[in-house]
Amino acid sequence: MTDQHEARAGHAEHRAAAPAGRSRGPVASFLRETAIILVSAVVLSWVVKTFLVQAFFIPSASMHDTLLEGDRVLVNKLAPGPFDLHRGDIVVFADPGGWLTDQDVPDTNALQDVLIVIGLMPQQSEDHLIKRVIGLPGDRVASAGDGSPVTVNGVAVDESAYLAPAPAPARSPST
Numbered sequence: 001m002t003d004q005h006e007a008r009a010g011h012a013e014h015r016a017a018a019p020a021g022r023s024r025g026p027v028a029s030f031l032r033e034t035a036i037i038l039v040s041a042v043v044l045s046w047v048v049k050t051f052l053v054q055a056f057f058i059p060s061a062s063m064h065d066t067l068l069e070g071d072r073v074l075v076n077k078l079a080p081g082p083f084d085l086h087r088g089d090i091v092v093f094a095d096p097g098g099w100l101t102d103q104d105v106p107d108t109n110a111l112q113d114v115l116i117v118i119g120l121m122p123q124q125s126e127d128h129l130i131k132r133v134i135g136l137p138g139d140r141v142a143s144a145g146d147g148s149p150v151t152v153n154g155v156a157v158d159e160s161a162y163l164a165p166a167p168a169p170a171r172s173p174s175t
Helices: 003-015 024-051 110-118
Strands: 053-057 071-075 090-094 129-133 141-143 151-154
Touching: 024 053, 024 110, 053 141
Parallel strands: none
Antiparallel strands: 053 071, 090 129, 141 151
């Protein structure tokens, strides 16, 4: 017998000696690999949502014309921190004063709640606000009210980029 024949014979004997319960069919292998991929995807999604980026629905009309109700935004969780905040940035933060108590928040079922926790579905934003940064620490923000401009450190803020254009005045027909 040649070495090659002995190796094949030894391999065949080894296969025959393996316990019947240890051999896996193609279906079992497929299910095992699918479970590994799904668990890995869920864990990766949760890590991304927890430490890097989180999705939110826009809950109210307070950011018109920039954002509309029902829009979705991705929030960078590394700011402030490695990335600095600047005037004009949009931020999401927990509602400190219960301002959203009268908001109509759609109900979610158990599956949607799980998807929200792991980051595969945007959070309903019932306890978060989304606003534009006007002033930074150390700035003095003021407004005289009634259409007066908001000022930061005494300089009026140009809000034309954020506000909807005013409608043109109606003209009365000439008689």
